[in-house]
Amino acid sequence: MDIQKYIDIAIELAINYVPQVLLAIVTLFIGLFIIKRIVRVLDKAFKHQKLDQSLVGFLHSLISIILKILLFITVAGMVGVQMTSFIAILWAAGLAIGLALQGSLANFAGGVLILFFKPFKVWDYIVSSLWEWYVEQIQIFNTILKTRDDRLVILPNGELSNGAIDNYSGLEKRRVDVDIGVAYDTDIDTVRDILLEILHEHKDIPQDPNPRVLVHELWDSAIIMRCRFWALTPDSFRIRYDINESAKKEFDTANIEIPFPQQDIHHYYENKWPEGAPTEVEV
Numbered sequence: 001m002d003i004q005k006y007i008d009i010a011i012e013l014a015i016n017y018v019p020q021v022l023l024a025i026v027t028l029f030i031g032l033f034i035i036k037r038i039v040r041v042l043d044k045a046f047k048h049q050k051l052d053q054s055l056v057g058f059l060h061s062l063i064s065i066i067l068k069i070l071l072f073i074t075v076a077g078m079v080g081v082q083m084t085s086f087i088a089i090l091w092a093a094g095l096a097i098g099l100a101l102q103g104s105l106a107n108f109a110g111g112v113l114i115l116f117f118k119p120f121k122v123w124d125y126i127v128s129s130l131w132e133w134y135v136e137q138i139q140i141f142n143t144i145l146k147t148r149d150d151r152l153v154i155l156p157n158g159e160l161s162n163g164a165i166d167n168y169s170g171l172e173k174r175r176v177d178v179d180i181g182v183a184y185d186t187d188i189d190t191v192r193d194i195l196l197e198i199l200h201e202h203k204d205i206p207q208d209p210n211p212r213v214l215v216h217e218l219w220d221s222a223i224i225m226r227c228r229f230w231a232l233t234p235d236s237f238r239i240r241y242d243i244n245e246s247a248k249k250e251f252d253t254a255n256i257e258i259p260f261p262q263q264d265i266h267h268y269y270e271n272k273w274p275e276g277a278p279t280e281v282e283v
Contacts, residue, residue, distance in 0.1 A: 027071075058138055125169045196213050
């Protein structure tokens with residue numbers, strides 16, 4: 001009789017709760033599918049509105065998380081969890097998680113500050129004392145950076161929002177300095193004329209402000225000539241390489257030496273042999 005009683009209770013529970021659980025599971029999977037579609041549609045809408053790519057990545061993550069939380073609350077209500085109790089549990093869990101994840105909350109605040117004050121945006125080239133990378137994506141807690149050799153680096157937003165950053169892409173144009181060394185016996189006026197001609201003939205170097213060639217420093221083994229000009233920020237790295245290559249070719253044609261580091265060593269030798277030592281050495 002006791003076994004039959006438990007069987008009856010199990011059957012009653014199955015009749016009462018199995019349909020709810022199955023419906024909740026189906027709702028969960030359908031809801032996740034719908035959320036994915038909604039986020040995808042919103043991404044297309046954001047691109048159509050030409051929103052900043054930094055904001056698009058942040059909104060993508062934020063909307064997805066909010067919709068999933070609402071979905072899980074709905075599913076919990078379908079299986080019989082009381083909303084008041086569930087909210088109380090969420091509040092307590094949220095407090096505990098908040099205390100445990102203070103760093104993540106700081107990263108979230110850092111992401112909000114980055115998007116609000118815009119110290120950099122997607123595809124800017126940023127530099128600090130330890131790294132220099134392109135901004136690939138700004139998310140809720142982290143910023144994904146891409147190195148020049150195609151590596152992805154993930155940095156917390158808290159670090160980026162509190163540290164000193166040099167944004168190479170912050171302005172449309174920037175000044176570029178290219179240093180080239182020549183030998184001391186070289187006529188610097190001739191070198192200046194050659195370098196100025198290279199700067200004037202390059203199609204991507206604006207002539208206003210006018211490019212200049214200066215005697216920058218006198219090193220131990222070379223005179224350092226500095227080519228100073230302005231260029232569009234995206235072109236600045238490529239132009240630097242072009243100037244170095246053109247200068248080497250023109251200097252070779254004009255027989256102008258680009259010296260390597262060297263030193264003069266003076267060795268003083270006094271021919272004194274120890275008493276009793278042989279005067280001839282066989283090798």
